[in-house]
Amino acid sequence: MMKNNYLRLFLILSILSIASCEWGRMWETPAVRPHEEPIMAVSGGAVPMDAAEAIYRAIPAEDLTSPVAMDDPQTVAAGSNLYGLYCIQCHGKYHDGYGTVGQSFQPLPGDLRRPKVQAESQGKMFKEISYGIPGGRQPDLASTIAIEDRWKIIAYVKSLGVR
Numbered sequence: 001m002m003k004n005n006y007l008r009l010f011l012i013l014s015i016l017s018i019a020s021c022e023w024g025r026m027w028e029t030p031a032v033r034p035h036e037e038p039i040m041a042v043s044g045g046a047v048p049m050d051a052a053e054a055i056y057r058a059i060p061a062e063d064l065t066s067p068v069a070m071d072d073p074q075t076v077a078a079g080s081n082l083y084g085l086y087c088i089q090c091h092g093k094y095h096d097g098y099g100t101v102g103q104s105f106q107p108l109p110g111d112l113r114r115p116k117v118q119a120e121s122q123g124k125m126f127k128e129i130s131y132g133i134p135g136g137r138q139p140d141l142a143s144t145i146a147i148e149d150r151w152k153i154i155a156y157v158k159s160l161g162v163r
């Protein structure tokens with residue numbers, strides 16, 4: 001009986017001493033994630049200058065229209081350069097899905113000249129490269145590629161035609 005009481009006292013004292021310890025309080029320091037900047041104080045009534053991305057996210061794929069002339073050879077040429085920057089590593093030099101990086105993906109990137117891809121609407125392709133393919137492995141590149149540049153790449157991909 002006596003032994004039990006000592007045990008209880010010991011337990012209570014140890015719980016109290018843990019509770020009163022001066023641990024480093026991580027939850028009291030501001031948590032800033034990598035690449036994150038503290039949010040600046042914005043004066044009341046301010047509106048974002050560029051809401052374009054939010055609008056593109058909200059509009060359904062079938063209602064999206066390109067702000068650049070998609071058939072213009074200059075657009076297509078610019079798109080070709082941009083493909084070399086942002087897509088070639090996965091989709092390959094010949095657009096067949098045999099890019100070096102792409103080979104480590106499951107599912108593998110397909111041939112961009114497959115009828116399925118070439119028949120896709122421009123809006124659907126915009127959504128895919130901007131926000132990824134649900135359940136798929138296409139990266140969401142919205143924060144990587146400027147909006148107009150994404151449309152130029154689509155103009156280029158569409159210009160490839162069906163293989």
Ligand code: HEC
Binds near residue numbers: 083108109136137138
């Ligand atoms: C990091 C690798 C990677 C990059 C970079 C990448 N893709 Fe993909 N992409 C994939 C993979 C993997 C798939 C297929 C898997 C899936 O269904 O999600 C895919 C699928 C697609 C599809 C859907 C059609 C299909 O083949 O199933 C399109 C269209 C597409 N990519 C276009 C592009 C364009 C245009 C770019 C450049 C702006 C790009 N991708 C950049 C990996 C990539």
